[in-house]
Amino acid sequence: MCLFIDWEAQFSCTINYVQSLRELYTDVIEEFYWVALPLTTQNSLSQYQPEWQCWEPDVEWVRQPPQDAITDPDFFSFYQPGMTFEQFVREFAEWFSQKRPAAMMIGIRADESYNRFVAIASLNKQRFADDKPWTTAAPGGHSWYIYPIYDWKVADIWTWYANHQNLCNPLYNLMYQAGVPLRHMRICEPFGPEQRQGLWLYHVIEPDRWLLCAHESAG
Numbered sequence: 001m002c003l004f005i006d007w008e009a010q011f012s013c014t015i016n017y018v019q020s021l022r023e024l025y026t027d028v029i030e031e032f033y034w035v036a037l038p039l040t041t042q043n044s045l046s047q048y049q050p051e052w053q054c055w056e057p058d059v060e061w062v063r064q065p066p067q068d069a070i071t072d073p074d075f076f077s078f079y080q081p082g083m084t085f086e087q088f089v090r091e092f093a094e095w096f097s098q099k100r101p102a103a104m105m106i107g108i109r110a111d112e113s114y115n116r117f118v119a120i121a122s123l124n125k126q127r128f129a130d131d132k133p134w135t136t137a138a139p140g141g142h143s144w145y146i147y148p149i150y151d152w153k154v155a156d157i158w159t160w161y162a163n164h165q166n167l168c169n170p171l172y173n174l175m176y177q178a179g180v181p182l183r184h185m186r187i188c189e190p191f192g193p194e195q196r197q198g199l200w201l202y203h204v205i206e207p208d209r210w211l212l213c214a215h216e217s218a219g
Contacts, residue, residue, distance in 0.1 A: 002029050003092060005085065006036045006069060008054040009062045009190040011206060013171035019066075020167055033092075036065035037073060040082045041189045053082055054189075085189070094140035102143045109152050120150050154182050174205050 002025075004018055022032055036055050043052035055061065055071070065071055073079055078091040093104050110117040119125075119136070126137035134147045149157075161168050175185050178201060 001031045001033070001096065003033045003089075004035065005039070005088070006034060006054075006065060007041075007189050008036070008065075011171050011187075011202070013174065013205075014169060014187055015063075017167070017169040017171070024167065034066060034069040035088075036069040036071050037075075037079060037088075038082055039088055040084050090139050093138045093143040093145075097140070097142040099142050103146050104138060104143055105146045105148060107149055108147060110150050111153060120147055171205075175201065178204060 002022070006015075022029070038053050038055045038057065040051050040053045043049055055065070070076075073081060076092070076095060078095050079088070083091075093102070096102055096104070108116045108119070110120050120134065127133065128135040128137075128144050134150045136145045136147075137143075138145050160166075169187065171187060172185055180201070
């Protein structure tokens with residue numbers, strides 16, 4: 001199973017990269033959940049509209065979702081229109097488990113931010129086992145979050161890619177060419193507090209999408 005949250009306002013490089021991975025690993029992915037539903041997240045560009053919703057109904061979208069993306073709000077029994085990303089992920093884990101033990105692998109790293117470090121390292125977290133510090137219990141009591149690269153550094157990631165020659169999101173190459181430092185190379189929701197620092201890249205890399213993004217969110 002693979003879950004991909006499509007934020008609507010994303011670089012074509014990222015969308016094409018996800019499609020390529022989906023095709024490459026189709027023999028081991030039984031179900032691919034490409035979610036293109038209205039989800040609410042932060043908008044750090046405006047004090048008047050502190051939240052932004054992707055795939056908002058009755059609004060012109062930055063791009064159209066893939067034909068096989070999940071756009072039906074009734075697909076997931078737990079889904080509530082406009083729920084936050086964090087709520088969706090928590091509810092999805094419990095929904096997917098079907099009240100049976102399930103593992104949800106998440107690719108965050110502890111050195112990415114203080115919040116992510118706490119999410120993994122907090123002593124208040126329940127572990128799957130004492131010798132599995134890279135696991136935490138998911139809300140609901142049936143799923144476990146697994147963080148396989150929790151202790152990786154940026155250098156470890158690029159060393160792995162260099163050694164294995166696997167597919168890499170070409171957006172990182174474009175960021176490098178644009179002079180973006182490694183610590184600022186983030187691919188995530190578009191209008192968050194950290195992500196807003198990289199919005200200028202849309203103007204440089206995809207000017208047409210930049211124009212649509214400028215109309216999509218206040219600020």
